[in-house]
Amino acid sequence: MEGFVCHMRKGFVVEMGENVAVSRWRLHDAVVGLCMLALVLIIIAKLEQSAVTDIVGPFHVVDGDTLSADGNRFRLLDVDAPELGQRCTGDSRIYDCGNAARDGLAGMLDGADWVCAASGQDKYGRLLVRCKSGETDLAEELVRQGLVVADGGYLAAQAEARGDQRGIWGGTFDMPSDWRRARQLEEMEPTDGFLTYVVERIGTWWGK
Structure with a gap:
């Protein structure tokens, strides 16, 4: 056993x-x-x-921090532009600083060969890009001219613009994120043509 x-x-x-x-x-x-x-x-x-290869223009300007080419949208990294229709003050006047940012970006695209490198996508499906012409960084120049605000980078360029009171720093304005939050808006994603016009006009009427 x-x-x-x-x-x-x-x-x-x-x-x-x-x-x-x-x-x-x-x-x-x-x-x-x-x-x-x-x-x-x-x-x-x-x-x-x-x-993802380098993206070469010609680019179309959608707003102050967004480009388009061949039916695709590209969002500049580390900056935030005033929205189309957003009102700012400067030189004793009220003006559309979203339009100013868009026009400034369009002016910078003229006369230079910009190459954009993509790095992921945002929630709108736009490619996040950093664009350069030689050693010049497009987003950094927008910040330096006071057309957009730094959002995660380019703080030295923003300090320079603020010190010289360039662009939006020459008057008063709401940070784009605060402006959107006050109106319970997410970042606007205007389309080309008629809808862009509608967005601009609504913003203008709202700001009056």
Whole structure:
């Protein structure tokens, strides 16, 4: 009887050991599988990133921080422009600083070959871009001229514009994000043509 009990115990220990070994292998396989999945996702992300080539114009200006070309929209990184129809004051007058930002951006695009590099997308599906002509950064120049505000970068350029009272810094204005928040608006995404005109006119009437 004692030998039988010992045999049962031995069999139980062997079986338990086999189950532990099986569990360990399953855990090992699961970890390896997760690692392989993570590696595949990293490779896919790298391929998608490398698939985005430099974007060359001609560009169309949508608003003070958004461009379009070939039916695609591009949002300049690290800046925020006044919205079309947003009112600012300067030189003892009230003016549409959203229009001023858009016109300033259009002027900068003329006479220079800009190349934009994409880095992801925003919630509107626009490619986030940084555009340069030689060593000149387009968004940084917009900030330096006081046409847009820095939003995560270009703080030195903004300090320069503010110190010299350029653009919006020469008067009073609401930060674009505060202006949108006060009107319970998300960032506007105007379309070309008629709808852009409608957005501008609504903003003008609202600001009166």
